[in-house]
Amino acid sequence: MRRGPYASRLIGRAGLVAVPVTVLLTACGAPEPQMRPRTAATGGPVSTSIPASTAPASTAPASPSPSPSVVSAADHPEACLNGGCEVAVRPGDRLRLGRKTGLDAITIVSLDRGELRLRFEAGGGAFHVEGMNxxxxxxxxxxxxxxxGELALALGRPxxxxxxxxxxxSVASDHAVLVLSPV
Structure with a gap:
Protein backbone atom coordinates (compact mmCIF):
# COMPACT_ATOMS: atom_id res chain seq x y z
CA MET A 1 0.00 0.00 0.00
CA ARG A 2 1.34 3.39 -0.87
CA ARG A 3 1.46 5.89 1.99
CA GLY A 4 1.72 9.62 1.71
CA PRO A 5 4.10 11.71 3.81
CA TYR A 6 1.36 12.47 6.35
CA ALA A 7 0.74 8.75 7.03
CA SER A 8 4.49 8.18 7.46
CA ARG A 9 4.68 10.98 10.05
CA LEU A 10 1.74 9.48 11.96
CA ILE A 11 3.35 6.04 11.95
CA GLY A 12 6.65 7.58 13.06
CA ARG A 13 4.93 9.45 15.90
CA ALA A 14 3.11 6.31 17.01
CA GLY A 15 6.45 4.51 17.13
CA LEU A 16 7.96 7.28 19.26
CA VAL A 17 5.11 6.93 21.75
CA ALA A 18 5.10 3.10 21.74
CA VAL A 19 8.81 2.76 22.60
CA PRO A 20 8.71 4.81 25.85
CA VAL A 21 5.47 3.09 26.95
CA THR A 22 7.04 -0.35 26.38
CA VAL A 23 10.18 0.68 28.29
CA LEU A 24 8.06 2.08 31.13
CA LEU A 25 5.94 -1.06 31.40
CA THR A 26 9.01 -3.28 31.33
CA ALA A 27 10.74 -1.16 33.97
CA CYS A 28 7.68 -1.34 36.24
CA GLY A 29 7.65 -5.11 36.16
CA ALA A 30 4.67 -5.53 33.82
CA PRO A 31 4.98 -8.75 31.84
CA GLU A 32 5.69 -8.33 28.13
CA PRO A 33 2.91 -9.53 25.87
CA GLN A 34 3.79 -12.85 24.26
CA MET A 35 3.75 -12.69 20.47
CA ARG A 36 4.24 -15.43 17.95
CA PRO A 37 6.32 -14.69 14.87
CA ARG A 38 4.60 -13.50 11.70
CA THR A 39 2.92 -16.35 9.87
CA ALA A 40 1.91 -16.70 6.24
CA ALA A 41 -1.65 -17.63 7.19
CA THR A 42 -2.36 -14.49 9.17
CA GLY A 43 -0.02 -11.95 7.59
CA GLY A 44 0.92 -10.48 10.97
CA PRO A 45 1.72 -11.18 14.60
CA VAL A 46 -0.88 -13.11 16.58
CA SER A 47 -1.32 -12.99 20.35
CA THR A 48 -0.85 -16.32 22.08
CA SER A 49 -4.23 -15.86 23.75
CA ILE A 50 -5.91 -16.49 20.39
CA PRO A 51 -5.68 -20.08 19.20
CA ALA A 52 -4.24 -20.41 15.69
CA SER A 53 -7.38 -22.23 14.55
CA THR A 54 -9.51 -19.12 15.22
CA ALA A 55 -7.06 -16.65 13.63
CA PRO A 56 -8.30 -15.10 10.37
CA ALA A 57 -7.18 -16.95 7.24
CA SER A 58 -6.35 -13.74 5.36
CA THR A 59 -6.05 -10.06 6.17
CA ALA A 60 -6.69 -8.99 2.57
CA PRO A 61 -9.99 -7.11 2.19
CA ALA A 62 -12.58 -9.03 0.24
CA SER A 63 -13.70 -7.40 -2.96
CA PRO A 64 -17.44 -6.77 -3.07
CA SER A 65 -19.49 -9.41 -4.83
CA PRO A 66 -21.11 -8.17 -8.01
CA SER A 67 -24.89 -8.03 -8.02
CA PRO A 68 -26.76 -10.87 -9.75
CA SER A 69 -27.46 -8.61 -12.75
CA VAL A 70 -23.74 -8.36 -13.62
CA VAL A 71 -22.69 -10.30 -16.71
CA SER A 72 -19.24 -10.81 -18.19
CA ALA A 73 -18.45 -8.54 -21.13
CA ALA A 74 -16.30 -11.29 -22.64
CA ASP A 75 -19.27 -13.69 -22.64
CA HIS A 76 -21.96 -11.09 -23.48
CA PRO A 77 -20.49 -8.27 -25.65
CA GLU A 78 -24.04 -7.29 -26.68
CA ALA A 79 -25.20 -6.71 -23.07
CA CYS A 80 -25.03 -2.93 -23.51
CA LEU A 81 -26.79 -2.56 -26.88
CA ASN A 82 -29.44 -0.24 -25.39
CA GLY A 83 -26.90 1.80 -23.40
CA GLY A 84 -27.93 0.40 -20.03
CA CYS A 85 -26.00 -2.45 -18.42
CA GLU A 86 -23.81 -3.61 -15.56
CA VAL A 87 -20.88 -5.71 -16.81
CA ALA A 88 -17.70 -7.22 -15.46
CA VAL A 89 -14.89 -6.07 -17.77
CA ARG A 90 -11.23 -6.93 -18.25
CA PRO A 91 -8.61 -5.31 -20.49
CA GLY A 92 -9.30 -6.27 -24.11
CA ASP A 93 -13.08 -6.67 -23.68
CA ARG A 94 -15.22 -4.95 -26.30
CA LEU A 95 -18.84 -3.90 -25.73
CA ARG A 96 -21.09 -3.38 -28.75
CA LEU A 97 -23.65 -0.60 -28.53
CA GLY A 98 -26.80 -0.03 -30.58
CA ARG A 99 -27.41 2.81 -33.03
CA LYS A 100 -29.74 4.57 -30.57
CA THR A 101 -26.74 5.31 -28.32
CA GLY A 102 -24.77 7.00 -31.10
CA LEU A 103 -21.77 4.82 -30.24
CA ASP A 104 -20.54 1.71 -32.05
CA ALA A 105 -18.34 0.13 -29.37
CA ILE A 106 -16.42 0.62 -26.14
CA THR A 107 -13.14 -1.24 -25.70
CA ILE A 108 -11.43 -1.69 -22.33
CA VAL A 109 -7.84 -0.55 -22.88
CA SER A 110 -6.38 -1.08 -19.41
CA LEU A 111 -7.06 -1.51 -15.71
CA ASP A 112 -4.24 -0.21 -13.56
CA ARG A 113 -4.22 0.90 -9.90
CA GLY A 114 -7.99 1.16 -9.76
CA GLU A 115 -8.23 3.25 -12.92
CA LEU A 116 -10.11 1.87 -15.94
CA ARG A 117 -9.08 3.30 -19.32
CA LEU A 118 -11.51 2.81 -22.20
CA ARG A 119 -11.74 3.70 -25.87
CA PHE A 120 -14.93 4.44 -27.74
CA GLU A 121 -15.79 4.46 -31.44
CA ALA A 122 -18.71 6.12 -33.19
CA GLY A 123 -19.87 7.34 -36.54
CA GLY A 124 -19.46 11.02 -37.36
CA GLY A 125 -20.68 13.66 -34.99
CA ALA A 126 -19.61 15.60 -31.96
CA PHE A 127 -19.80 14.02 -28.52
CA HIS A 128 -19.84 15.62 -25.11
CA VAL A 129 -17.19 13.62 -23.20
CA GLU A 130 -16.53 13.78 -19.46
CA GLY A 131 -14.06 11.79 -17.42
CA MET A 132 -10.42 11.73 -16.46
CA ASN A 133 -7.75 12.14 -19.14
CA GLY A 149 -11.96 8.85 -28.09
CA GLU A 150 -10.50 7.67 -24.80
CA LEU A 151 -11.21 8.42 -21.17
CA ALA A 152 -10.44 7.02 -17.75
CA LEU A 153 -12.76 6.18 -14.86
CA ALA A 154 -12.10 5.44 -11.19
CA LEU A 155 -14.31 4.72 -8.20
CA GLY A 156 -16.11 7.95 -7.37
CA ARG A 157 -14.96 9.51 -10.69
CA PRO A 158 -17.68 8.72 -13.28
CA SER A 170 -16.27 -2.00 -8.09
CA VAL A 171 -12.64 -2.61 -8.97
CA ALA A 172 -10.46 -5.67 -8.36
CA SER A 173 -6.91 -6.35 -9.52
CA ASP A 174 -7.98 -8.20 -12.68
CA HIS A 175 -11.47 -6.85 -13.47
CA ALA A 176 -13.92 -4.04 -12.80
CA VAL A 177 -17.70 -3.77 -12.82
CA LEU A 178 -18.72 -1.05 -15.26
CA VAL A 179 -22.22 0.45 -15.21
CA LEU A 180 -23.63 2.20 -18.28
CA SER A 181 -26.90 4.13 -18.09
CA PRO A 182 -28.71 6.51 -20.44
CA VAL A 183 -28.70 10.18 -19.43
Whole structure:
Protein backbone atom coordinates (compact mmCIF):
# COMPACT_ATOMS: atom_id res chain seq x y z
CA MET A 1 0.00 0.00 0.00
CA ARG A 2 1.34 3.39 -0.87
CA ARG A 3 1.46 5.89 1.99
CA GLY A 4 1.72 9.62 1.71
CA PRO A 5 4.10 11.71 3.81
CA TYR A 6 1.36 12.47 6.35
CA ALA A 7 0.74 8.75 7.03
CA SER A 8 4.49 8.18 7.46
CA ARG A 9 4.68 10.98 10.05
CA LEU A 10 1.74 9.48 11.96
CA ILE A 11 3.35 6.04 11.95
CA GLY A 12 6.65 7.58 13.06
CA ARG A 13 4.93 9.45 15.90
CA ALA A 14 3.11 6.31 17.01
CA GLY A 15 6.45 4.51 17.13
CA LEU A 16 7.96 7.28 19.26
CA VAL A 17 5.11 6.93 21.75
CA ALA A 18 5.10 3.10 21.74
CA VAL A 19 8.81 2.76 22.60
CA PRO A 20 8.71 4.81 25.85
CA VAL A 21 5.47 3.09 26.95
CA THR A 22 7.04 -0.35 26.38
CA VAL A 23 10.18 0.68 28.29
CA LEU A 24 8.06 2.08 31.13
CA LEU A 25 5.94 -1.06 31.40
CA THR A 26 9.01 -3.28 31.33
CA ALA A 27 10.74 -1.16 33.97
CA CYS A 28 7.68 -1.34 36.24
CA GLY A 29 7.65 -5.11 36.16
CA ALA A 30 4.67 -5.53 33.82
CA PRO A 31 4.98 -8.75 31.84
CA GLU A 32 5.69 -8.33 28.13
CA PRO A 33 2.91 -9.53 25.87
CA GLN A 34 3.79 -12.85 24.26
CA MET A 35 3.75 -12.69 20.47
CA ARG A 36 4.24 -15.43 17.95
CA PRO A 37 6.32 -14.69 14.87
CA ARG A 38 4.60 -13.50 11.70
CA THR A 39 2.92 -16.35 9.87
CA ALA A 40 1.91 -16.70 6.24
CA ALA A 41 -1.65 -17.63 7.19
CA THR A 42 -2.36 -14.49 9.17
CA GLY A 43 -0.02 -11.95 7.59
CA GLY A 44 0.92 -10.48 10.97
CA PRO A 45 1.72 -11.18 14.60
CA VAL A 46 -0.88 -13.11 16.58
CA SER A 47 -1.32 -12.99 20.35
CA THR A 48 -0.85 -16.32 22.08
CA SER A 49 -4.23 -15.86 23.75
CA ILE A 50 -5.91 -16.49 20.39
CA PRO A 51 -5.68 -20.08 19.20
CA ALA A 52 -4.24 -20.41 15.69
CA SER A 53 -7.38 -22.23 14.55
CA THR A 54 -9.51 -19.12 15.22
CA ALA A 55 -7.06 -16.65 13.63
CA PRO A 56 -8.30 -15.10 10.37
CA ALA A 57 -7.18 -16.95 7.24
CA SER A 58 -6.35 -13.74 5.36
CA THR A 59 -6.05 -10.06 6.17
CA ALA A 60 -6.69 -8.99 2.57
CA PRO A 61 -9.99 -7.11 2.19
CA ALA A 62 -12.58 -9.03 0.24
CA SER A 63 -13.70 -7.40 -2.96
CA PRO A 64 -17.44 -6.77 -3.07
CA SER A 65 -19.49 -9.41 -4.83
CA PRO A 66 -21.11 -8.17 -8.01
CA SER A 67 -24.89 -8.03 -8.02
CA PRO A 68 -26.76 -10.87 -9.75
CA SER A 69 -27.46 -8.61 -12.75
CA VAL A 70 -23.74 -8.36 -13.62
CA VAL A 71 -22.69 -10.30 -16.71
CA SER A 72 -19.24 -10.81 -18.19
CA ALA A 73 -18.45 -8.54 -21.13
CA ALA A 74 -16.30 -11.29 -22.64
CA ASP A 75 -19.27 -13.69 -22.64
CA HIS A 76 -21.96 -11.09 -23.48
CA PRO A 77 -20.49 -8.27 -25.65
CA GLU A 78 -24.04 -7.29 -26.68
CA ALA A 79 -25.20 -6.71 -23.07
CA CYS A 80 -25.03 -2.93 -23.51
CA LEU A 81 -26.79 -2.56 -26.88
CA ASN A 82 -29.44 -0.24 -25.39
CA GLY A 83 -26.90 1.80 -23.40
CA GLY A 84 -27.93 0.40 -20.03
CA CYS A 85 -26.00 -2.45 -18.42
CA GLU A 86 -23.81 -3.61 -15.56
CA VAL A 87 -20.88 -5.71 -16.81
CA ALA A 88 -17.70 -7.22 -15.46
CA VAL A 89 -14.89 -6.07 -17.77
CA ARG A 90 -11.23 -6.93 -18.25
CA PRO A 91 -8.61 -5.31 -20.49
CA GLY A 92 -9.30 -6.27 -24.11
CA ASP A 93 -13.08 -6.67 -23.68
CA ARG A 94 -15.22 -4.95 -26.30
CA LEU A 95 -18.84 -3.90 -25.73
CA ARG A 96 -21.09 -3.38 -28.75
CA LEU A 97 -23.65 -0.60 -28.53
CA GLY A 98 -26.80 -0.03 -30.58
CA ARG A 99 -27.41 2.81 -33.03
CA LYS A 100 -29.74 4.57 -30.57
CA THR A 101 -26.74 5.31 -28.32
CA GLY A 102 -24.77 7.00 -31.10
CA LEU A 103 -21.77 4.82 -30.24
CA ASP A 104 -20.54 1.71 -32.05
CA ALA A 105 -18.34 0.13 -29.37
CA ILE A 106 -16.42 0.62 -26.14
CA THR A 107 -13.14 -1.24 -25.70
CA ILE A 108 -11.43 -1.69 -22.33
CA VAL A 109 -7.84 -0.55 -22.88
CA SER A 110 -6.38 -1.08 -19.41
CA LEU A 111 -7.06 -1.51 -15.71
CA ASP A 112 -4.24 -0.21 -13.56
CA ARG A 113 -4.22 0.90 -9.90
CA GLY A 114 -7.99 1.16 -9.76
CA GLU A 115 -8.23 3.25 -12.92
CA LEU A 116 -10.11 1.87 -15.94
CA ARG A 117 -9.08 3.30 -19.32
CA LEU A 118 -11.51 2.81 -22.20
CA ARG A 119 -11.74 3.70 -25.87
CA PHE A 120 -14.93 4.44 -27.74
CA GLU A 121 -15.79 4.46 -31.44
CA ALA A 122 -18.71 6.12 -33.19
CA GLY A 123 -19.87 7.34 -36.54
CA GLY A 124 -19.46 11.02 -37.36
CA GLY A 125 -20.68 13.66 -34.99
CA ALA A 126 -19.61 15.60 -31.96
CA PHE A 127 -19.80 14.02 -28.52
CA HIS A 128 -19.84 15.62 -25.11
CA VAL A 129 -17.19 13.62 -23.20
CA GLU A 130 -16.53 13.78 -19.46
CA GLY A 131 -14.06 11.79 -17.42
CA MET A 132 -10.42 11.73 -16.46
CA ASN A 133 -7.75 12.14 -19.14
CA UNK A 134 -10.18 12.45 -22.04
CA UNK A 135 -9.25 12.72 -25.67
CA UNK A 136 -11.44 12.76 -28.79
CA UNK A 137 -10.52 12.87 -32.47
CA UNK A 138 -12.48 12.75 -35.68
CA UNK A 139 -11.27 11.49 -39.02
CA UNK A 140 -13.17 12.10 -42.25
CA UNK A 141 -12.47 10.44 -45.61
CA UNK A 142 -14.65 11.14 -48.66
CA UNK A 143 -17.38 12.62 -46.49
CA UNK A 144 -17.51 9.64 -44.11
CA UNK A 145 -16.44 10.55 -40.60
CA UNK A 146 -15.46 8.43 -37.59
CA UNK A 147 -15.09 9.65 -34.03
CA UNK A 148 -12.65 7.92 -31.69
CA GLY A 149 -11.96 8.85 -28.09
CA GLU A 150 -10.50 7.67 -24.80
CA LEU A 151 -11.21 8.42 -21.17
CA ALA A 152 -10.44 7.02 -17.75
CA LEU A 153 -12.76 6.18 -14.86
CA ALA A 154 -12.10 5.44 -11.19
CA LEU A 155 -14.31 4.72 -8.20
CA GLY A 156 -16.11 7.95 -7.37
CA ARG A 157 -14.96 9.51 -10.69
CA PRO A 158 -17.68 8.72 -13.28
CA UNK A 159 -17.69 9.76 -16.92
CA UNK A 160 -20.00 10.42 -19.81
CA UNK A 161 -19.93 9.87 -23.57
CA UNK A 162 -22.78 11.62 -25.37
CA UNK A 163 -25.99 10.41 -23.74
CA UNK A 164 -24.37 7.50 -21.86
CA UNK A 165 -23.18 7.79 -18.25
CA UNK A 166 -20.37 5.48 -17.15
CA UNK A 167 -19.28 4.62 -13.63
CA UNK A 168 -17.32 1.94 -11.84
CA UNK A 169 -19.31 -0.05 -9.29
CA SER A 170 -16.27 -2.00 -8.09
CA VAL A 171 -12.64 -2.61 -8.97
CA ALA A 172 -10.46 -5.67 -8.36
CA SER A 173 -6.91 -6.35 -9.52
CA ASP A 174 -7.98 -8.20 -12.68
CA HIS A 175 -11.47 -6.85 -13.47
CA ALA A 176 -13.92 -4.04 -12.80
CA VAL A 177 -17.70 -3.77 -12.82
CA LEU A 178 -18.72 -1.05 -15.26
CA VAL A 179 -22.22 0.45 -15.21
CA LEU A 180 -23.63 2.20 -18.28
CA SER A 181 -26.90 4.13 -18.09
CA PRO A 182 -28.71 6.51 -20.44
CA VAL A 183 -28.70 10.18 -19.43
Missing amino acids: TGVSQDCVNGRCRTV GRIGDIRLRLA
